[in-house]
Amino acid sequence: MEExxxxxxxxxxxxxxxxxxxxxxxxxxxxxxxxxxxxxMNKDLAFSAxxxxxxxxxxxxxxxxxxxxxxxxxxxxxxRRWIARIxxxxxxxxxxxxxxxxxxxxxIVRFLLGAAEAGFFPGxxxxxxxxxxxxxxxxxIGMFMAAIPLSAVIGAPLSSLLLYLDGGFGLKGWxxxxxxxxxxxxxxxxxxxxxxxxxxxxxKWLSTDExxxxxxxxEDELAHRESVQTHNVWQALTNPKVLALxxxxxxxxxxxxGLSYFxxxxxxxxxxxxxxxxxxxxxxxxxxxxxxxxxxxxSDRLLxxxxxxxxxxxxxxxGLGAAAVIPDPYIKMAWLCxxxxxxxxxxxxxxxxxxxxxSGTAAAAGIAFINSIANIAGFVxxxxxxxxxxxxxxxxxxxxxxxxxxxxASVVMLCIGHEKELEQVPNPRLIVEDLPGAVPVE
Numbered sequence: 001m002e003e004x005x006x007x008x009x010x011x012x013x014x015x016x017x018x019x020x021x022x023x024x025x026x027x028x029x030x031x032x033x034x035x036x037x038x039x040x041m042n043k044d045l046a047f048s049a050x051x052x053x054x055x056x057x058x059x060x061x062x063x064x065x066x067x068x069x070x071x072x073x074x075x076x077x078x079x080r081r082w083i084a085r086i087x088x089x090x091x092x093x094x095x096x097x098x099x100x101x102x103x104x105x106x107x108i109v110r111f112l113l114g115a116a117e118a119g120f121f122p123g124x125x126x127x128x129x130x131x132x133x134x135x136x137x138x139x140x141i142g143m144f145m146a147a148i149p150l151s152a153v154i155g156a157p158l159s160s161l162l163l164y165l166d167g168g169f170g171l172k173g174w175x176x177x178x179x180x181x182x183x184x185x186x187x188x189x190x191x192x193x194x195x196x197x198x199x200x201x202x203x204k205w206l207s208t209d210e211x212x213x214x215x216x217x218x219e220d221e222l223a224h225r226e227s228v229q230t231h232n233v234w235q236a237l238t239n240p241k242v243l244a245l246x247x248x249x250x251x252x253x254x255x256x257x258g259l260s261y262f263x264x265x266x267x268x269x270x271x272x273x274x275x276x277x278x279x280x281x282x283x284x285x286x287x288x289x290x291x292x293x294x295x296x297x298x299s300d301r302l303l304x305x306x307x308x309x310x311x312x313x314x315x316x317x318x319g320l321g322a323a324a325v326i327p328d329p330y331i332k333m334a335w336l337c338x339x340x341x342x343x344x345x346x347x348x349x350x351x352x353x354x355x356x357x358x359s360g361t362a363a364a365a366g367i368a369f370i371n372s373i374a375n376i377a378g379f380v381x382x383x384x385x386x387x388x389x390x391x392x393x394x395x396x397x398x399x400x401x402x403x404x405x406x407x408x409a410s411v412v413m414l415c416i417g418h419e420k421e422l423e424q425v426p427n428p429r430l431i432v433e434d435l436p437g438a439v440p441v442e
Contacts (some may be wrong), residue, residue, distance in 0.1 A: 002212060004209055004210060004213045005174050005213060005217075005316075006208055007207075008206065008211075008213055008214050009136065010208040011205070011206060012131050012132070012200075012203075012211065012214070013132075013140070015205065016097060016128075016196075017140065017143055017144060017193065019179060020124060020127075020144055021143065021144055021146065021147045021150075022109070022144070022147075022188070022406065023083075023087065023124075023188055023192065024120075024124065024144060024147035024148070024171070025147040025150055025151050025154075026087075026181075026184045026188060026305075026357055027087070027090070027117065027120055027121075027147075027185070028147055028148050028151040028381055029151040029154075030090060030091070030094040030113075030181055030182060030185055031113075031117070031179055031260075031415070032151065032152070032155070032257075032260040032261065033058075033155060033159050033177050033178065033181050034055075034097070034110075034261065035261045035262070035263070035264045035265075035277065036156065036160055036163070036174075036264055037097075037156075037159070037174035037178060038052055038174075038186075038264070038265065039163065039174075039264060039265070039274055039277070040163060040172065040173055040174045041142050041172075041174040044172060044174070045100070045101070045102060045103075045106070045238065045437070047103065047106070048386075049385075049386040049387075049389040049390045050383070050386045050387050050390050051103055051106070051386075052148060052257070052382075052386055053261075053319065053382040053383045053384070053385055053386020053387065053389075054107065054382070054383050054386065055106040055107055055110050056257075056261050056339050056382040057374045057378060057379040057380060057381065057382040057383045058107050058110050058111050058112070058114070058379065058384075059111065059113055059114035059117075059378065059379075060114055060375045060376070060377075060379035061114065061379050062111050062112070062114035062115035062118065063114035063115070063117065063118045063120075063372075063375050063378065063379075064372045064373075064375050064376060064379065065115075065372075066114075066115055066118035066119065067118045067119055067122060067368045067369070067371055067375070068237070068365055068368040068369050069119075069237055069373040070082070070086075070118045070119025070123070070368070071119050071122050071123055071126060071364045071365065071367065071368035072233070072361070072364065072365060072368075073119070074119060074123045074279040074364065075126070075361050075364045077418070078202070079123060079124075079126075079127045079196060079198060079237055080192065080196040080197075080198055082119070082123060083120065083123055083127075083189070083192050083196070084189045084192040084193040084309075084324055085143060085189070086116065086117060086118075086119060086120045086402075087186070087188055087189035087192060087421045088184050088185070088186060088189035088190075088191075088402070089116035089118070089320045090113060090116040090117045090120075090185055090434045091182045091183070091185030091186035091189065091301060092182070092186065093109060093112050093113045093116050094113060094178060094181070094182040094185065095177075095178060095179050095182035095183075096108050096109050096143075097110075097113070097178040098139065098171070098174075098175035098176075098178040098179045099175070099178075101145075101293070110286075119337070119368065120433055121371060122364070122367040122368040122370075122371045123364075123368075123388060124144065125141065125351055125355075125367050126364045126367055126368075127196075128140055128141065128144065129258075129355045129359075129363060130199050130200065131200060131214070131317070133217050133218065134352075134355065134356065135300060135303070135354060136300065137300070137348075137352045138180070138194055138296045138297070138299040138300035138305070138348045138349060138352045139293070139296045139297040139299075139300045139348065139351055140296075141296060141347065141348040141349065141351045142292045142293050142295065142296020142297065142299075143211035143293060143296070144349030145292060145347045145348065146289050146292055146293055146344075146352070147307075147346070148256065148288075149284075149285035149286065149287075149288035149289040149344045149349070150285070151285075151397060152260065152281065152285035152399050153282045153285045153286045153289060154282075154286070155181075156264070156277075156278040156279070156281045156282040157275065157278040157279050157282060158181075158241050158278075159181070159278065160274045160277060160278030160279075161175050161275065161278070162176045162177045162180060162181075163176075163177065163336030164274075164275075169420055172224035179422060195224055197225070200214045200215050200218065201215055205395035211246045220372045222359050222360070229309060230248060231396045232361075232362060233362055233365045235362065236358055236362035236363070236365045236369070237288075237364040237365060237366070237378050239357075239358075239366065239371050241353075241357065241416055242354065242358075242366045242369060242370055242413060244334070244412055244416050245350070245353060245354060245370045245372025245416070246369065246370045246372070246374055247373065247412050248309070248313075248351070248409040248412045248413050248416075249370055249371065249373060249374025249377075250374050250376055250405070250409070251313060251316075251342070251377070251402075251405045251408065251409030252313070252320045252347070252350060252374060253345055253375055253376075253377040253381070253383045253404075254377035254378075254402050254405050255316045255320065255339065255342075255343040255344050255405075256344070256404055257377065257378050257381055257382060258320070258381060258382075258385060258398065258399065258402045259285075259339065259340065259343060261332045261334075261382050261385075262335070262382075262389075262395055262398070263281050263284070264277055264278070264281050264323070265395070266395050267281050270329045280333070283333065283337060283340075284333070284336045284337045284339065284340030284341075285340055287340045287341050287343075288340040288343060288344030288345065289344065291340075291342075291344060291345040291346045292346075292347055294345075294350055295308060295312065295345035295346075295348060295349065296345075296347075296348030296349065299348060299349040299352065300352075304349075305350070305352050305353045305356070306348045306349075306353070306413055306414075306416060308346075308349035309346050309349045309350045309353070309410075309413050312341075312342045312343075312349070313342065313346060313406050313409050313410040313413065314342070314347045314406070314407065314410050315338055315339070315342030315345075316339050316346070316403075316404070317340030317342075317402075317403040317404070317406035317407040317410070318335075318336075318338065318339075318342075318344045318405045319335045319336060319337070319338035319339025319340070319403075320336075320339045320399045320400075320402050320403040320406065321399070321400060321404075322335040322338075323335040323336045323399060324395075324396040324397070324399035324400045324403065325396065325400075326420040342406075351367075353416075354366050354367050354370060357369070366403055376383050377405075384398060384401060385398030385401075385402075386398075388401070400407040
């Protein structure tokens with residue numbers, strides 16, 4: 001059976017993970033390319049830091065409202081169709097950002113963009129639970145979510161470079177960012193429809209024994225979870241652990257969006273060029289990319305999620321707090337790298353927790369609801385940082401607020417009991433040290 005497991009998980013990971021990483025990379029790039037467009041857009045459209053922060057955050061208002069309904073629709077119509085729809089509509093609306101002319105248009109398009117993208121991330125997380133047993137989810141989520149910092153590592157210099165297209169065909173450089181970076185989402189929406197397979201039982205690209213093993217393993221784990229407790233949608237949405245994870249998720253989202261939306265402006269204040277800003281901004285995100293892959297595998301190896309989450313949150317708070325009060329650019333960047341490590345390394349351990357006690361439609365609803373609560377920070381956070389910047393002339397106060405929220409979230413996580421994941425794995429002896437084949441650790 002171990003040989004079948006290795007063969008199966010190698011095939012599944014090789015087929016799904018690189019493609020889903022690409023999709024999420026494009027999604028996140030279209031979400032945060034605003035931070036690089038802002039280097040010129042804010043000046044051209046006379047946006048204050050408050051207006052920019054409000055527009056950046058209003059994306060998450062519609063996102064919050066529609067996240068859970070979107071995921072329930074995904075369960076009903078299938079991931080392939082719904083994710084393709086999401087990518088197509090957000091691609092179109094992202095391109096529309098190039099044609100805003102004032103504050104109200106900025107708010108409207110960002111609100112619609114949030115509505116279009118709602119459900120994409122939790123939908124993918126739910127989709128991954130259909131294909132990967134519990135013992136693999138930390139590292140798999142870590143590899144998938146590496147697209148977040150990777151979008152900054154690649155997207156920062158790319159978006160900065162596109163600013164130099166200023167004047168091409170009568171368009172500003174920031175307009176080219178929105179237009180050119182929207183095209184991949186529209187193309188990928190078609191690919192998603194034809195490429196993704198709904199569930200393991202439909203996977204003709206697996207051999208019969210591989211397909212039977214994966215279906216059987218998932219059914220065994222589902223039976224183990226449901227023998228302990230079953231949840232309907234309402235019970236999932238009101239579950240104290242779900243609510244606590246949502247509250248902790250606010251801090252995680254706050255720190256990531258604080259870095260994503262405002263770090264380029266912090267770096268620009270060092271007195272560097274747009275291109276240098278993109279390259280320097282990429283450094284903390286590169287550290288986060290490496291950290292989350294390593295940390296996700298470590299969490300899987302120990303089958304432990306809570307302590308990993310708490311430690312990462314504390315590192316985030318320490319890094320942001322120190323960066324806020326230290327003026328020296330080099331030392332500030334070192335602390336921001338620590339913050340980047342914590343902010344992104346927390347993701348695989350954190351997002352493996354809901355699927356330890358939820359399954360089926362309840363899991364889809366619970367994951368989406370946690371993400372909805374978490375993304376309240378995406379709505380409120382940029383506005384708070386923007387207002388503090390306008391009032392004080394510095395981002396330091398805003399970063400101190402984010403640091404404090406991270407520490408509070410670590411306390412919330414300590415109040416959540418440990419999930420006994422080993423009890424939910426039908427045969428822990430078969431857990432392999434690292435995901436075989438497709439992503440070797442050595």
